[in-house]
Amino acid sequence: MIFSESDAAPVARALVEADAVRLAEGTPFFYTSGWASPVYVDVHALLAEPVRRRQLLDRMAEAVAPRVREQGIGAVVGTESSGIALAAWLAERLSLPLLTLRKRPIGWGVQAQLQGRLAPGCRTLLVDDVSTDGRSKNAAAAALRQTGAQVDDVLVLFDYAIYPQVPPVAAPVTLHALASWRHLHAALKEAGRLDDAALKMLAEFSASPIDWSVAHGGTGVAA
Template structure:
């Protein structure tokens, strides 16, 4: 069902950050960095996949994502909600259910046999498709998913994610240049503020993380 409450964007960001911290979806390690889909290393990892196991938090965040989509893109802007393999798929299902829209999903690569499809479910020419994903780091996966959607003759002018890194230059512009609007609930800056407010991590950890957030390309493991 479509939620009717519309908390302000800043409150959505704070609550989302708080929920991610509460369920242990936020990992920091400046000594043994995480490798991301882009191949880059970072002292940060947010595991939005954990959210599916927490029904109260999951429902609240999916309401937030749905109202953010309607508020920032329009109430009647989409005909089809597509999830990006893998982490985007459950969230696309929850959003599609709320918006009473068809759901599809996009594979990272063609299946390799059978129909050799990248798109699963029914996507038709001219449909206005919203790509739903768990997060965006530098946007590389989004461009690939959007291109696969457009190859069907559908349009895809927006992507909605729970988490946006918000630290790399030009990600929103690169997406915008590709004709894609980015809708997100929170960034690392919201998580950092909430972590400090809660005293959730030790000062050394937060200092190392803040150094990375301020200069992700110059950052080196400690």
């Protein structure tokens, strides 16, 4: 779910202007979920620019604050690794506790994967940078619930929103994002960053990311 169409375009432009969008040249990008893609969004490039980063986090905090109040969210949890920085800056703006969720448990017990103090039954906001088919977000939410936390909301900076979504492994969560692929595609065109070959490649990808993935050696299923 995109928070605001009016906010999405500036966020997409910021990603393009920060040179955070990589286009494949011959060899496609392969996401951890198995999809082959002609585009990769490197959020770290945007976070390395203090002014744009500050504007982005201010926008993110303003967008999610009403949801935080409505749901009674009491803590922000950042996923390893990119989500931790975003979660930290966001937790500061929302005046909420910050915790971090490892990709894999280290040690034993419920705190093996979650680091930080969390009140029993606390409702949390899970934060990451990018989402493709929801696979890693579902797994992170399931891991967080095993600690006794409640998590109904996941916040990402960017959601491709064009891939079939993996069925949730636990009770579903609501995925919130500031921008999606259609906003980023428009921003790339607007900035004049695409030559004829890139325009053709991204048009084919946008028309069917599944077919594009399969044709370039990636997965064709989300499950």
